[in-house]
Amino acid sequence: MSALWVIAMAAPGLALASSLTGVFATARRPVPLRFLSLPLFSLSGLAALLCGAMALANGGSATLQLPLGLPWLPWQLRLDALSGFFLVLLGALTLAVGIYGVGYVRDFERGRDQLPPLGAFSGLFLLGMELVLMADGAYLFMVAWELMTLSSYFLVAFQHDHAANRRAAFLYLLMGHVSGLCILLAFGVLASFSGSFAFAAMRAAHPDFLWASVAFALAFTGFGIKAGLVPVHAWLPEAHPAAPSHISALMSGAMLKVAVYGFLRVVFDLIGPLHWQWGVVVLTVGSLSALLGVLLALMQTDLKRLLAYSSVENLGIVFIGLGLSLIFLGTGHRLLGALALVAALYHALNHALFKGLLFMGAGAILHSAHERDLDRMGGLLRRMPWTGTFFLIGSLAISGLPPLNGFVSEWLTFQAALQTWQLHSGLLRTLIPVAAAVLALSAALAAAAFVKAYGVAFLGRARTRHVRRARQVPVSMRVGQGLLALGCVAAGVFPSPFIAWIARVPQSLLGSGLPQAGAQGWLWLTPVSPTTASYSAPGVLFALLVLAGLTAWLVHRGAVRRVRRSDAWDCGLTPPTPRMQYTATGFAQPLRRVFGAWLRVDEQVEIAGSGPRYRLQIADRSLALFYAPVVRVLDRLTRLVTRIQAGNLRVYLAWTLGTLLLLLWVVTL
Amino acid sequence: MSVQLLHSLVLVLAALALFAAFAVLGQARLLAAIHAFAWQGALVAAVTLTVAVAESAPELYFSAVLTFSLKALLIPWMLHRLVRRLGLSRHLDRPQHPMLATVFAVGMVMFAYWLVLPLVQSSLAFTRNIVAISLAVVLIGLLTLVVRRQAVAQVLGFMAMENGLFLAAVSATHGMPLVVELGVAFDVLIAAVLFGVFFFQLRESIDSLDVDRLDRLNEAREDQP
Amino acid sequence: MGGDAVNAADTVLAVAQALLWPLAAPLLVGWVRKAKAMLQNRRGASVLQPARNLGKLFAKETRVAHTASPLFRVTPYIVFTATWLAAAAVPLLSTHLYTAALADVIVVAGLLGLARFFLALAGMDVGTAFGGMGASREMMVSGMAEPALLMAVFTLAMSAHSTNLSSVVDHQLTGGTLLPSMLFALGSLILVAVAETGRIPIDNPTTHLELTMIHEAMVLEYSGRHLALLEWAAQIRLLLYGTLIANVFFPWGIATTAHPAAWGIALAALAGKLLVLGAALAVGETVLAKKRLFQAPAFLSLAFLFALIGLISHVILEQGL
Structure with missing residues (x-):
């Protein structure tokens, strides 16, 4: 076995070891979880990171036959640039999550929560994700996929003494199964053309347009559910907040990306020739997800829910990039397709970094202030300066502001969208600018959402007593956050080397990389050509620092240097209290009025005996527009089935007998 | 002995097994039905032995021994003991329409013959016959499950189906791979044990072994009391 | 671009141009106020008055609320620097500007967004x-204005096949004709500029009525040099939008060579264009009343729609022209 495979096998091996050691942790003896299971978890991430980087560096692909599986359905592993990239993403996040978890799981040691399932299922969850990324056949892929879904179900249901968490977990399980079913059917369609469940055979077979489209639709539905795209996102804002925060970070940061990987693997790699019509569908769904996700994120007051909805938005942006890529590839523009694909992948990486960081920040607040409701926070920056700084970096990055990483990927997506003039179809020429407009709108609204989240939670004054008593979190949690913050800054300031690595994915997948991107040296990012667009992130950062230093130096040369502390302006009336501050609900009110039509806002003022009470409920329109009809149809169908479902065992057996006889008869025809 | 003769012996034995299936279907007394099932098991073992001699396949000897000890001795003994411990030795469980069931069963035998006609036309008449008989045994087993209300009788039907499948496997394809056979035997044994547990649970919760009383699932009936 | 094109003269010119921004910005604000005063039959303060105000603020003592965090104190520097850098990437006098390669128009919008992000956070910091x-x-207004801005400049970027502002201006100079899409983009950009620089009818830069103020409400707690930096940044932003409109849509006179005479002409031309624009702004602010806050979205969605129509009419109708 080559060194690559030794490291690659170490990753799932360590994940399994982490799972097994986690079983032995109890509330009284948490050492196995904290000092054995979680370090192994981190090491597994490190191994994934290394083997992913090696696979990216290799460029080609390497396969390995496992001595497992069924005789005619062997388990085969394969590492190529695509899986390498996602392994790097998963590994980097896992490394940080494992370190962070050491401090975070202390929360559960005092409570009534059972520690063994936490460690055991975390390890299995990681194992599932790693195997999905390495699988080279539909059989192993589906086994790993279900392992990932089921173990994360147990993690969502971890704090099952809250009814809401149980409901969230059930919804998650349900949607997870629908998703798994769709993916299985997609593989079924592909396998019927290739005659085998091995990916290599599927790659060689080329179904006709109709069947390829069927496979595409099934795969897009299946992976779209898992990626939380509108309108099948309903599970995401319920499940992600319910899990322990370090798991939320992993679910939002990595699991959604595994779905993106699956989509890329099936659509870009296995189905065969791409068609631009698929791109139109993906682009539309992506745009809708980006817009609706950010609007709903803006309306949330629960920090973890806000982050979860923002994941819907960011996955929408990723799929906008993928849709653009499909359109360009389907119309024969290989270079532009590669550009859009790189943009999507870069955003996926960035989202893993900053969303992981933000969920960790939310976890840190939960850990030290035991609060998730924004409207009860405030003033945390001074109480938790490290977490506050890291959360600020994450907020800036997710809002797509230079010189951090979120900006780079959005910039690349815009650059791809701006190449629309090279297309000839009127439909596409209209659609892509609209998608670009949606992207711009959702980026601006994301900034509003994170000004709200950061401003209300970390700035101002503490709104409740327990938040006032919040303290610094343990070192390991700060290190975990710090690693990801560092990643955000690095990916933002030095995009050219990152893109050079990511461009190996389209190089191996489509045979076309981005030769121009780093052609002007590492300082410059020029995706199409130097005259078309250029961005120098190190230059911008350097200029910012120099100008800021210059300004500060000049200003401080002035006569009065002293800064005097005084009370805030109170209009000459009573001193302001923390309750007078704008709350998260109040902050979002103007935008709620503007975009009210997109949401279902139920706002009431009740005049009761004890004075007026204000009630506000914001629901997702997709519930009424998409889920309710589906539920109605299903309900009607199940009513029909109850006629057959007499409940009598022998009647069921009679149905079986009848069916058997009928089938036997059919066979002889 | 000539192969021809052995083949007809197999057919005769298989036909007897089919007859045993009829007995399991129609016999109202549970103990008698268990005996019929034990005979069926013994007949299947005999068929296996005959095929082993005819084809000189040594692994089928082992298979025959396994079948005999499991299906003719162990499982009937376990069921027997269960019935006695549940106090059902004198229990009568008549199908609602015994004649109808029998007629239907005969119909299914004919159906089975008709089915295999095109299936193995090119092959030997022997194979065709034995497949038809096996299929009939399977179908009658399933029919037993449908018409008998007693849980123990249903288990017998289930086991009879398994016998039918085994018969087909042994005589038409000269036995399954040994691993598969061992696995199936083990499964059957486990199923018998589980059924035992299930009977006790069943009686504890509904005070009867009549599966018709297991219809609480029916949502529609709850809606309209 | 990198390396060969950069020589000493270019560097000097780029630095000079970058330094011109903060110097010229108070003058534009002074001119707008002067013009407004004259329209109202007042004599008005000197054009230099905003610059003098800045000097006065820099000399004053700085007070910070007890409840303010360190973020409150670094924000003025970040806002000022980001706005200044964004401005430095916009061709003021010459298209031969290598800072424009450093940051294209999307980066300019991003830097302005960075400044706004910190300003809004600082507003929430004191409590x-x-x-x-x-x-x-502010986030409501910018949430709608920023996409409109991007769409408007995308129309230009698509016709120039570049998002570099220098290249866009070059393209406008050489091959740009006035097309319907340009008109839409111009209209959109003007609406956005009015909203983003906090002018009537969206915001009133001179009011301190809590019901109406937007920008002033955020900087209410600032004083002394902090306030001076924020005011200065706001002035630079006004100049930035003015220059963007003036140089991109009416690029006449801008220097394309690194010749001192060309620079002189460019300076004069720019001053003329900005005088006209400033006067137009003053007229607009005099004849219009401030809108209610919740009419601002209608105003901004108009800007957004203009920009989108411009972009679509460009890609559909004008392709190949």
């Missing part, structure tokens, strides 16, 4: 009602 109110309103 008074005004700051939160200003931040909330």
Whole structure:
């Protein structure tokens, strides 16, 4: 076995070891979880990171036959640039999550929560994700996929003494199964053309347009559910907040990306020739997800829910990039397709970094202030300066502001969208600018959402007593956050080397990389050509620092240097209290009025005996527009089935007998 | 002995097994039905032995021994003991329409013959016959499950189906791979044990072994009391 | 671009141009105020008055609320620097500008967004009602203005096949004809500029009424040199939008060579264009009244639609022209 495979096998091996050691942790003896299971978890991430980087560096692909599986359905592993990239993403996040978890799981040691399932299922969850990324056949892929879904179900249901968490977990399980079913059917369609469940055979077979489209639709539905795209996102804002925060970070940061990987693997790699019509569908769904996700994120007051909805938005942006890529590839523009694909992948990486960081920040607040409701926070920056700084970096990055990483990927997506003039179809020429407009709108609204989240939670004054008593979190949690913050800054300031690595994915997948991107040296990012667009992130950062230093130096040369502390302006009336501050609900009110039509806002003022009470409920329109009809149809169908479902065992057996006889008869025809 | 003769012996034995299936279907007394099932098991073992001699396949000897000890001795003994411990030795469980069931069963035998006609036309008449008989045994087993209300009788039907499948496997394809056979035997044994547990649970919760009383699932009936 | 094209003269010119921004910005504000005063039959303060105000603020003592965090104190520097850098990437006098390669028009919008992000955070930092109110309103306005801005410049970027502002201006100079899409983009950009620089009818830069103020509510707690930096940044932003409109849509006179005479002409031309624009702004502010806050979205969605129509009419109708 080559060194690559030794490291690659170490990753799932360590994940399994982490799972097994986690079983032995109890509330009284948490050492196995904290000092054995979680370090192994981190090491597994490190191994994934290394083997992913090696696979990216290799460029080609390497396969390995496992001595497992069924005789005619062997388990085969394969590492190529695509899986390498996602392994790097998963590994980097896992490394940080494992370190962070050491401090975070202390929360559960005092409570009534059972520690063994936490460690055991975390390890299995990681194992599932790693195997999905390495699988080279539909059989192993589906086994790993279900392992990932089921173990994360147990993690969502971890704090099952809250009814809401149980409901969230059930919804998650349900949607997870629908998703798994769709993916299985997609593989079924592909396998019927290739005659085998091995990916290599599927790659060689080329179904006709109709069947390829069927496979595409099934795969897009299946992976779209898992990626939380509108309108099948309903599970995401319920499940992600319910899990322990370090798991939320992993679910939002990595699991959604595994779905993106699956989509890329099936659509870009296995189905065969791409068609631009698929791109139109993906682009539309992506745009809708980006817009609706950010609007709903803006309306949330629960920090973890806000982050979860923002994941819907960011996955929408990723799929906008993928849709653009499909359109360009389907119309024969290989270079532009590669550009859009790189943009999507870069955003996926960035989202893993900053969303992981933000969920960790939310976890840190939960850990030290035991609060998730924004409207009860405030003033945390001074109480938790490290977490506050890291959360600020994450907020800036997710809002797509230079010189951090979120900006780079959005910039690349815009650059791809701006190449629309090279297309000839009127439909596409209209659609892509609209998608670009949606992207711009959702980026601006994301900034509003994170000004709200950061401003209300970390700035101002503490709104409740327990938040006032919040303290610094343990070192390991700060290190975990710090690693990801560092990643955000690095990916933002030095995009050219990152893109050079990511461009190996389209190089191996489509045979076309981005030769121009780093052609002007590492300082410059020029995706199409130097005259078309250029961005120098190190230059911008350097200029910012120099100008800021210059300004500060000049200003401080002035006569009065002293800064005097005084009370805030109170209009000459009573001193302001923390309750007078704008709350998260109040902050979002103007935008709620503007975009009210997109949401279902139920706002009431009740005049009761004890004075007026204000009630506000914001629901997702997709519930009424998409889920309710589906539920109605299903309900009607199940009513029909109850006629057959007499409940009598022998009647069921009679149905079986009848069916058997009928089938036997059919066979002889 | 000539192969021809052995083949007809197999057919005769298989036909007897089919007859045993009829007995399991129609016999109202549970103990008698268990005996019929034990005979069926013994007949299947005999068929296996005959095929082993005819084809000189040594692994089928082992298979025959396994079948005999499991299906003719162990499982009937376990069921027997269960019935006695549940106090059902004198229990009568008549199908609602015994004649109808029998007629239907005969119909299914004919159906089975008709089915295999095109299936193995090119092959030997022997194979065709034995497949038809096996299929009939399977179908009658399933029919037993449908018409008998007693849980123990249903288990017998289930086991009879398994016998039918085994018969087909042994005589038409000269036995399954040994691993598969061992696995199936083990499964059957486990199923018998589980059924035992299930009977006790069943009686504890509904005070009867009549599966018709297991219809609480029916949502529609709850809606309209 | 990198390396060969950069020589000493270019560097000097780029630095000079970058330094011109903060120097020229107070003058434009002074001119707008002067013009407004004259329209109202007043004599008005000198054009230099905003610059003098800045000097006065820099000399004053700086006060910070007890409840303010360190973020409150670094924000003025970040806002000022980001706005200045964004401005430095816009061709002011010459298209031969290598800072424009450093940051294209999307980066300019991003840097302005960075400044706004910190300003809104600083507004919420002290923990008074005004700051939160200003931040909330500012994010509503910018949430709609920023996409409109991007769409408007994308129309130009698509016709020039470049998002580099230098290349866009070059393209406008050489091959740009006035097309319907350009008109839409111009209209959109003007609406956005009015909203983003906090002018009537969206915001009133001179009011301190809590019901109406947006920008002023955020900077209410600032004083002394901090306030001076924020005011200065706001002035630079006004100049930035003015220059963007003037140089991109009416690029006449801008220097394309690194010749001192060309620079002189460019300076004169720019001054002329900005005088006209400033006067137009003053007229607009005099004849219009401030809108209610919740009519601002209608105003901004008009800008957004203009920009989108411009972009679509460009890609559909004008392709190949």
